[in-house]
Amino acid sequence: MTFARKRVAGVAAVAVAAALALSGCADTGTSGSPSEEPGSGDTGNLAVTFLPKNLGNPYFDTSSKGGKAAVEEFGGTFAEVGPAEATPDAQVSYINTATQQGVGALVVSANDPQAICDALNEARDADVKVVTFDSDTNPDCRDLFINQATADGIAKIQVDLIAEQIGDEGEIAILSASANATNQNAWIETMTEILAADHPNITLVETVYGDDDDQTSFDKTAALLQSHPNLKGIISPTTVGISAAARYLSTSDYKGKVALTGLGTPNQMREFVEDGTVTAFALWNPEDLGYLAAWAAQALITGEITGAEGDSFSAGKLGDYEVGADGTVLLGDPYVFDADNIGDFDF
Amino acid sequence: MTTTATTETTRVIRDYDKPLWRRLLLTREAAIVGLLILVVVVASATVRGFGQPITLNYLLLDIAPILLIALPMTLIMITGEIDLSVGSMVGLSSVVTGVGIQAGLPFEVAALLALLVGVVGGAFNGFLVTVVGLPSLAVTIGTLALFRGLAVGLLGTTAVTNFPETWTALAKAKIAGTTIPYIMVPFLILLAIFVIMLHFTPFGRGIYAIGLSKDAARFSGVDVERTKMVLFVLAGVVSAFAGIYYTLRFGSARGDNATGLELQVIAAVVLGGVSVFGGRGQLYGVVAAALLIGVLASALRLANVTSDVINIITGVLLVLSVVAASVLTWLQKARRRPGRPPRVATSTAP
DSSP states (O other), X not given: OHHHHHHHHHHHHHHHHHHHHHHHHHHTTTTTOGGGOTTOSTTOOOEEEEEOSSSSOHHHHHHHHHHHHHHHHTTOEEEEOOOSSOOHHHHXXXXXXXXXXXXXXXXXXXXXXXXXXXXXXXXXXXXXXXXXXXXXXXXXGOSEEEESOOHHHHHHHHHHHHHHHHTTOEEEEEEESOTTOHHHHHHHHHHHHHHHHHOTTEEEEEEEEOTXXXXXXXXXXXXXXXXXXXXXXXXXXXHHHHHHHHHHHHTSTTTTTSEEEEBOOHHHHHHHXXXXXXXXXXXXXHHHHHHHHHHHHHHHHHTSOOSOTXXXXXXXXXXXXXXXXXXXXXXXXXXXEETTTGGGOOO | OOSOOSHHHHHHHHHTTSOXXXXXXXXXXXXXXXXXXXXXXXXXXHSTTTSSHHHHHHHHHHHHHHXXXXXXXXXXXXXXXXXXXXXXXXXXXXXXXXXXXXXTOOHHHHHHHHHHHHHHHHHHHHIIIIISOOOHHHHHHHHHHHHHHHHHHHHTTOOBOOOOHHHHHHHHOBOTTSSOBTTHHHHHHHHHHHHHHHHSSHHHHHHHHHHHOHHHHHHTTOOHHHHHHHHHHHHHHHHHHHHHHHHHHHTOBOTTTTTTHHHHHHHHHHHXXXXXXXXXXXXXXXXXXXXXXXXXXXXXXXXXXXXXXXXXXXXXXXXXXXXXXXXXXXXXXXXXXXXXXXXXXXXXXX
């Protein structure tokens, strides 16, 4: 019987705790009202929270830097939160937190297009504006998507760069990621069309796949150069491929003779730009991306735009932007990194 | 307590010489409940946004899988075993549900299939532990990798998202008039079942007996192998259920769902007063500990504390709780010098 008594008492203790937890929540429900946020006033609640895919990622550190600069320019309050691991379930907790905090806008790079949707819509129901950047969700769970680059823009810049580097004539090859990567294949298709239409003297001799694996890409580069002795240039539209190819070229006789360009990040490519293996490559500028996303958030908060197609807003030093189809805002042409500007970036 | 003629029994009997309030206040479980209340009160008063009803909703939605899986895990750990494969089983059952939907099965059938996978996976763990006689730590490290590998292998890096909305809505639905999510209903039912099983049946007494001494338990008629087998199957099927909930809550079946969940579950169980050596623990302490971890994470997130600092704080709390338990045990042993009658010992204690 004493056993039973102890158990009952234990259950009672839990019940008391639960009751306290519940009443504690209810009692102070009004004191935590989000409307006293500094920076709120006629222009609305300018508290902007950035939620990258994960923290401690140089790419997102750079985009948050841009976001912070923009928020400071329009006089809002900036916060960056996020999970340690890039998983959607961890992101949901942070979206819920932003909803509880009653922030003005949440700027998110989605770890999954669907899994965070409901949480985002709950936030929007609580008057939080939702802007996605870098990686979009389904269009019906956010107000705006800030698109870093279009497929056409990415294809065109790579063709432009290789044409410039090889004197607009000769044999080139493509080192892609996997053979069934949707975005890569779309770029390659567009590149082939542009080459055929505007660069009749350039011949695309082969497309090989490094499966976004460093060693495979390295080996495929070697094979490519052996089977095509007249090769003048390689386009690698993948950050893994371009750095592996650059590593191969930099230690071979082809260094400086075979041009290499594509999509890469400054930190991966820095040494190859400095040692002359690579002249220029492209990507977008994540700092500008974050900057634009923050200004878009501000425009949504103040009611300057609703996210409808054709709405336009001002994004500080980047100028004016217009909302396109599906609530998408395009950052612009891809950004070209070369010896002159690579030192300005760290991601 | 006919089955355990052991020191634990003696200790428990001695403890009942103390007055009720002292027995309650001095237990580890009581300390966790107290800490939980303290953290809730402090967070409500100091953290902006914490003291609103919706906090409870998000909090419970977040920790529901931990609460659910902690139930069988508590029993397994009381027997002195462990199951590290539960997080992977959540991922696997999530993927099985997704693949089932993709293959055109109705959701109910896909979910049943996932539960079945939970039974089979748990039985596989149980088989290797009881029949083959391998240590559960080694077995479930293996199945941790195996189940996760199967999950990722079945679905690759893609996700299945087209779940029926009635079910995804139900996973997040609030009980009318409150902010408590519906998932708490199956949890409370399971909690009741597990409490009865652990504290009111011979099967439950057998669980404690196994944890204190496997051989003594066996000699007193406890079917050690059968008990462990049942517990591993329970862990598998409850994890599969948590996996279905997880899938519905996020509306997304992914191979990497709930990665690392096993550590959060074990953290809650250990913090809740279950001895890692077996033989000791109460379900209410574990429930309070899971709530405490959830409340802490929620409050710290609201205070914009970064995720790595939250992990550090939870980790430190866990280490401290284990250290505190050892210190307490040592103190108790020091106080109960041999040959001294327990009455005297307790009455002179400060």
